[in-house]
Amino acid sequence: MTIVVVMEQVPDVAEELAIAPSGTDLDRDAISYVVNEYDEHALEEALLLAETSGDEVVAIGIDATGELDQALYTALAKGAQRAIKLTGDFEGTWLSTRTAARLLAPVIEELAPRLVLVGVQAPDDLDGQLAPTLAALLGWPHASVVVGSELVNGMVRVRKELWGGITMLLELALPAVLGIQAARQAPRYVPVSRVRQVMREASIEVRDVEVTSDLAPVPVRLRFPEETGQAELLTGSASEIADRLIELLRARGLL
Amino acid sequence: MDPKQQKVAEVWERETAIVEGVDISGPWNRMFGQRVIWDYTPNLIEEIAQLPGGESFAWCYQCGKCVPVCPVDLVGDYGPRKLYRRAQTGISLLDSPDLWLCTTCANCLRVCPKQVDMIQIMPAAREQALLTGRPVPAELQEALENTAKYGNPLGQPARKREAWVKDAGIPVPILHQIQRPVEWLWWVECYPSYHPRGIDASIALARIFHALGLDFAILGREEKCAGDSQRLAGERGLFEMLAEENIRTLSKYTFQHIVVTDPHALNAFRKHYPKLGGQYDVWHYTTLLARELPKLQPLLTKPLPYRVTFHDPCYLGRHNGEYDAPRQLIQALPGIEFVEMLRCRENSYCCGGGGGGMWLDSFAAGHQRRRLSEERVLEAVSTGADTLVVCCPYEVSRFEDAAKSTGVEGRLRVRDIAELLAEAMGLIGEGAA
Numbered sequence: 001m002t003i004v005v006v007m008e009q010v011p012d013v014a015e016e017l018a019i020a021p022s023g024t025d026l027d028r029d030a031i032s033y034v035v036n037e038y039d040e041h042a043l044e045e046a047l048l049l050a051e052t053s054g055d056e057v058v059a060i061g062i063d064a065t066g067e068l069d070q071a072l073y074t075a076l077a078k079g080a081q082r083a084i085k086l087t088g089d090f091e092g093t094w095l096s097t098r099t100a101a102r103l104l105a106p107v108i109e110e111l112a113p114r115l116v117l118v119g120v121q122a123p124d125d126l127d128g129q130l131a132p133t134l135a136a137l138l139g140w141p142h143a144s145v146v147v148g149s150e151l152v153n154g155m156v157r158v159r160k161e162l163w164g165g166i167t168m169l170l171e172l173a174l175p176a177v178l179g180i181q182a183a184r185q186a187p188r189y190v191p192v193s194r195v196r197q198v199m200r201e202a203s204i205e206v207r208d209v210e211v212t213s214d215l216a217p218v219p220v221r222l223r224f225p226e227e228t229g230q231a232e233l234l235t236g237s238a239s240e241i242a243d244r245l246i247e248l249l250r251a252r253g254l255l
Numbered sequence: 256m257d258p259k260q261q262k263v264a265e266v267w268e269r270e271t272a273i274v275e276g277v278d279i280s281g282p283w284n285r286m287f288g289q290r291v292i293w294d295y296t297p298n299l300i301e302e303i304a305q306l307p308g309g310e311s312f313a314w315c316y317q318c319g320k321c322v323p324v325c326p327v328d329l330v331g332d333y334g335p336r337k338l339y340r341r342a343q344t345g346i347s348l349l350d351s352p353d354l355w356l357c358t359t360c361a362n363c364l365r366v367c368p369k370q371v372d373m374i375q376i377m378p379a380a381r382e383q384a385l386l387t388g389r390p391v392p393a394e395l396q397e398a399l400e401n402t403a404k405y406g407n408p409l410g411q412p413a414r415k416r417e418a419w420v421k422d423a424g425i426p427v428p429i430l431h432q433i434q435r436p437v438e439w440l441w442w443v444e445c446y447p448s449y450h451p452r453g454i455d456a457s458i459a460l461a462r463i464f465h466a467l468g469l470d471f472a473i474l475g476r477e478e479k480c481a482g483d484s485q486r487l488a489g490e491r492g493l494f495e496m497l498a499e500e501n502i503r504t505l506s507k508y509t510f511q512h513i514v515v516t517d518p519h520a521l522n523a524f525r526k527h528y529p530k531l532g533g534q535y536d537v538w539h540y541t542t543l544l545a546r547e548l549p550k551l552q553p554l555l556t557k558p559l560p561y562r563v564t565f566h567d568p569c570y571l572g573r574h575n576g577e578y579d580a581p582r583q584l585i586q587a588l589p590g591i592e593f594v595e596m597l598r599c600r601e602n603s604y605c606c607g608g609g610g611g612g613m614w615l616d617s618f619a620a621g622h623q624r625r626r627l628s629e630e631r632v633l634e635a636v637s638t639g640a641d642t643l644v645v646c647c648p649y650e651v652s653r654f655e656d657a658a659k660s661t662g663v664e665g666r667l668r669v670r671d672i673a674e675l676l677a678e679a680m681g682l683i684g685e686g687a688a
Contacts, residue, residue, distance in 0.1 A: 014405070193490075194386060
């Protein structure tokens with residue numbers, strides 16, 4: 001049986017971001033990409049599930065950056081058995097989550113997995129739509145903000161985070177789609193020599209796909225947050241700083 | 256139990272025995288027959304010895320010369336002899352915290368009559384642990400992932416690698432901008448490019464090079480970590496990836512020699528890059544400056560009223576044989592009083608940063624009475640020195656932190672040799688031009 005993990009590359013916010021002259025996208029020549037950190041957790045959770053169930057883990061992703069191979073080879077090196085990348089004339093553009101889900105759904109359906117794991121959100125999908133949209137397109141049950149999962153008696157039992165630290169235990173019929181918030185353990189390390197070995201020995205399956213128009217919203221303008229205030233560093237002796245702090249707190253009616 | 260593995264195969268004992276008039280009746284004449292020893296298996300020794308690079312693990316004959324010189328044993332319970340003995344008694348090095356405690360300082364190899372070489376054993380065993388999916392201490396994992404992603408263990412953006420240059424106050428040529436041959440390619444390395452105290456030393460060194468009229472340039476954002484400590488931490492693949500990229504970058508430019516800030520980079524370029532096709536004439540900056548002393552000496556005009564001691568970096572001293580150049584530079588400083596620590600030169604102590612220790616600080620601290628860096632700053636203070644002089648970029652931050660955590664912060668300043676030279680030249684500090 002099969003568990004599918006969806007891997008997405010997102011702009012690396014450790015680097016400085018720049019907005020393209022069009023004003024509607026990031027300057028893609030000036031940014032570098034990393035795997036969405038929630039997708040790293042989805043992969044780890046899938047590998048942990050497969051270690052006990054013996055399922056085949058298939059990593060799939062849409063290559064919108066032209067650099068997805070590295071992420072997929074890393075997934076293979078960590079223990080995924082297959083990797084599939086979807087290519088098309090969208091390279092270098094931004095795909096809405098809805099568009100991405102439409103590209104992924106038929107490929108996932110063809111793989112007939114019993115579970116699909118995706119990161120609960122991504123920097124370009126902060127509202128976490130990928131998992132529910134995929135589930136809707138596939139007609140399968142869905143749970144998001146999952147922080148642990150287990151395959152039992154033909155169902156998947158998941159722990160879902162609610163608010164204030166409360167979690168709930170859910171059972172979903174299979175196949176199902178899960179939005180993973182955190183794997184049971186930190187994503188594993190894979191040495192570079194293993195990745196390099198996989199790059200020599202394994203291959204990534206490529207599927208050409210086509211984007212069709214849909215109801216995705218169209219970006220009009222992208223902008224950096226405007227600075228509204230700034231921190232003030234207090235200097236001087238401890239008692240001078242304390243005096244100044246008291247003064248500031250009084251001025252705001254906090255004392 | 257397998258009857259063939261009876262602990263004692265046969266026992267002979269005579270009820271009455273008098274030998275040459277001495278009564279040795281009963282247990283006094285007991286003799287044991289031959290038996291097979293099964294208490295210890297060689298399997299866990301073989302597990303390490305069969306790895307390429309791990310062979311010499313099996314050569315240990317337990318003389319124990321390595322233990323008293325091991326810097327880790329001084330603050331804990333360690334040493335190559337003990338690792339062998341533990342493997343013999345059923346503790347696999349691959350699953351033991353011991354795997355991550357060696358700093359590859361090479362003091363054991365210096366005294367080992369059997370040439371048991373932890374400098375090769377440790378990376379081999381660690382690589383095996385990584386390849387077999389054993390857990391990696393989280394802080395090390397982060398440093399390795401950062402290095403793979405950004406080309407430096409700090410996780411800083413590659414393009415900021417040359418950002419320190421704008422604070423240098425003098426022109427620091429960058430090869431991708433100047434596009435001309437230079438005599439000296441200065442390999443700045445990661446901590447001197449990104450760490451605030453590393454940058455202090457880089458600025459000092461840049462000003463010294465400039466004052467000497469040296470024809471030099473740096474690679475800036477094109478430089479990636481030389482990767483030696485990652486290799487020793489078990490990431491040979493990452494090291495090879497970095498080395499291949501660095502060799503490719505270096506092949507684009509024309510230069511006569513490389514001068515490095517970091518002894519770990521020196522070690523990588525001298526011993527490991529040649530195997531991957533990168534042959535260079537590489538100098539540590541202290542060696543270069545010592546050669547330039549006739550020109551440097553007249554510029555050292557400002558007396559420094561410091562009592563200083565010097566910490567030999569393992570990868571400059573024991574690994575690459577340079578003990579004299581840093582001392583020549585220190586002794587050239589006007590006004591300086593120089594005292595040696597008890598453990599110096601070939602028997603120098605280790606700061607704990609080598610072999611990946613830089614990224615295992617919390618992990619190692621959990622297995623030691625005190626950090627190696629803390630042990631060392633206390634030794635420095637015991638000489639009566641007020642200044643600990645270093646010339647490896649791992650050390651300024653390690654020793655400054657250790658001075659804070661041991662409470663000697665106000666009594667010991669930590670300075671890179673380049674900082675002291677630049678201070679004596681009036682290039683940094685009060686009254687700098």
